Amino acid sequence: xxxxxxxxxxxxxxxxxxxxxxxxxxxxxxxxxxxxxxxxxxxxxxxxxxxxxxxxxxxxxxxxxxxxxxxxxxxxxxxxxxxxxxxxxxxxxxxxx
Amino acid sequence: xxxxxxxxxxxxxxxxxxxxxxxxxxxxxxxxxxxxxxxxxxxxxxxxxxxxxxxxxxxxxxxxxxxxxxxxxxxxxxxxxxxxxxxxxxxxxxxxx
DNA sequence: GGATCGTGCAACTTTTTGGTTGCGCGTTTC
DNA sequence: GAAACGCGCAACCAAAAAGTTGCACGATCC
Numbered sequence: 001x002x003x004x005x006x007x008x009x010x011x012x013x014x015x016x017x018x019x020x021x022x023x024x025x026x027x028x029x030x031x032x033x034x035x036x037x038x039x040x041x042x043x044x045x046x047x048x049x050x051x052x053x054x055x056x057x058x059x060x061x062x063x064x065x066x067x068x069x070x071x072x073x074x075x076x077x078x079x080x081x082x083x084x085x086x087x088x089x090x091x092x093x094x095x096x097x
Numbered sequence: 098x099x100x101x102x103x104x105x106x107x108x109x110x111x112x113x114x115x116x117x118x119x120x121x122x123x124x125x126x127x128x129x130x131x132x133x134x135x136x137x138x139x140x141x142x143x144x145x146x147x148x149x150x151x152x153x154x155x156x157x158x159x160x161x162x163x164x165x166x167x168x169x170x171x172x173x174x175x176x177x178x179x180x181x182x183x184x185x186x187x188x189x190x191x192x193x194x
Numbered sequence: 195g196g197a198t199c200g201t202g203c204a205a206c207t208t209t210t211t212g213g214t215t216g217c218g219c220g221t222t223t224c
Numbered sequence: 225g226a227a228a229c230g231c232g233c234a235a236c237c238a239a240a241a242a243g244t245t246g247c248a249c250g251a252t253c254c
Contacts, residue, residue, distance in 0.1 A: 006103030007242085018181045026200060038243050040202080059200050059251040067178040074178075077171045084115045084164045104212080123230060135213050137232080156221040156230050 001073050004049045009034065010042045014051065014065065022055065022062040098170050101146045106131065107139045111148065111162065119152065119159040 005011055009032065016028055029039040043063055046052040050069045055062045102108055106129065113125055126136040140160055143149040147166045152159045 002099050002108065003103035006100030009242085011099065014177060018177045024200075034242090035244060036201080037203095037245085041242075061201065065177075065181050067181045070174045070178050074171055074174045077167045077174075080111060080115045081164045081167050081171075084162050106212085121230075131212090132214060133231080134215085134233095138212075158231065 001049050001051075001069070004045055004051060005073070007042070007045075009038075010046055013039070013042055013046065017052065017063060017065040018067075022064045024060040024062055026060075028063070098146045098148075098166070101142055101148060102170070104139070104142075106135075107143055110136070110139055110143065114149065114160060114162040115164075119161045121157040121159055123157075125160070 005014065012032065013028055016031060017023060025040055025043065026036055028043075029036040032039065043052060043054070047054060047063075050066055053064050053066050055064060102111065109129065110125060113128060114120060122137055122140065123133055125140075126133040129136065140149060140151070144151060144160075147163055150161050150163050152161060
């Protein structure tokens with residue numbers, strides 16, 4: 001999940017998709033300096049982690065963002081922060097004791 | 098930032114550091130199957146994005162987690178979710194209109 | 195029905211990255 | 225002060241990932 005978002009190009013694609021309802025591969029590729037095939041590969045990666053969902057419309061393949069998945073990552077970050085706060089509290093106690 | 102967390106080993110190191118106050122490179126390496134130098138490299142990466150801060154103590158180099166930085170990533174995810182909700186609302190309106 | 199558009203698939207090249215090995219240097223410890 | 229410990233640096237290796245090119249195929253437009 002983080003690995004999927006860790007690529008600048010993919011993060012850009014997520015950005016594009018977060019601003020639009022749905023976009024075709026060519027439309028997405030048009031806003032980058034990459035080939036259409038490169039964009040296709042990145043979309044496959046995003047799809048594998050569930051961040052994005054393809055949807056065929058005529059001869060176009062539209063991609064839609066699945067923001068529910070983002071909540072997972074958000075939750076993890078919060079958990080790490082929390083457990084670190086615990087550790088910090090223990091450290092505090094230790095230093096004061 | 099996401100790229101830094103995107104590696105399994107680095108995410109593991111963050112996990113270790115979130116559970117302890119501070120840990121030396123060797124101590125961190127001892128809990129993985131990796132060399133000390135490999136761990137050193139990963140810590141450098143984490144340090145570059147500000148997730149971790151080194152602190153020299155005698156001949157040991159301790160590393161401490163900087164959880165404030167995690168809030169940035171958390172905020173970004175929330176923002177993307179939000180703007181997508183907007184897009185979804187517009188799509189809804191479009192379809193109903 | 196022929197041209198065009200959007201796409202999928204496969205092979206290939208290039209770059210990045212994760213990992214190791216080897217050595218030297220400051221800090222302890224006895 | 226010599227041995228041991230914890231590190232840092234640099235060179236090197238291998239595997240994975242990013243990107244391109246070339247071709248074929250269904251959908252659309254005229």
